[in-house]
Amino acid sequence: MPTLRIAQDTAADELLGRDPLALLIGMLLDQQFPMERAFGSPRLLADRLGVSELSAAALAAMDPEELTRLFQGPPALHRYPGSMAGRTQDLCRLLVERYDGRADNLWADVPDGVTLLRRIGELPGFGAQKSKIFLALLGKRYGVTPPGWREAAGDYGLEGSRRSVADITGPETLVEVRAFKQEQKQAAKAATEPAGK
Secondary structure, three states: OOOOOOOOOHHHHHHHHHOHHHHHHHHHHOOOOOHHHHHHHHHHHHHHHOOOOOOHHHHHHOOHHHHHHHHHOOOOOOOOHHHHHHHHHHHHHHHHHHHOOOOOHHHHOOOOHHHHHHHHHOOOOOOHHHHHHHHHHHHHHOOOOOOOHHHHHHHHHOOOOOOOHHHOOOHHHHHHHHHHHHHHHHHHHHHHOOOOO
């Protein structure tokens, strides 16, 4: 079982390490929300459901209003609890329909990194960048390394990089990843500002 240090909380990281669905939901929630809180949310959700492991079938079948209430907290599982509860349910429904309700079936039989990247990209809420980051996370931290996974993940797959959640191994690397993201934001902002400002 991989040892993850993403949520910076022992119980939350332990769940991420042993429950592939928790990891997938954490990645889904990692947008417009602090990274550690996004990856800590699956543990809060499991606690509120009174379970030790999340079930895609159970979440897919839940009353949407009840799931939204669980997301609202307090504390809320995301900045946008309603829309993210809906997206989580859509994700779980897709896992039930295509992968027998098991998140790890997403990568269990993939022949190569390109196929895995395509599968991840078909998940609700996973755009091109998020898909590459999750592929890198699976390869670097979860031991899922089909042939060509680093190439398929692009720069996120690079050994020793500090670009994303895939590179977090503890508090120090979290700080480094956060600094990289800030630099990227500054560069993007500078690129859009009119010349001569």
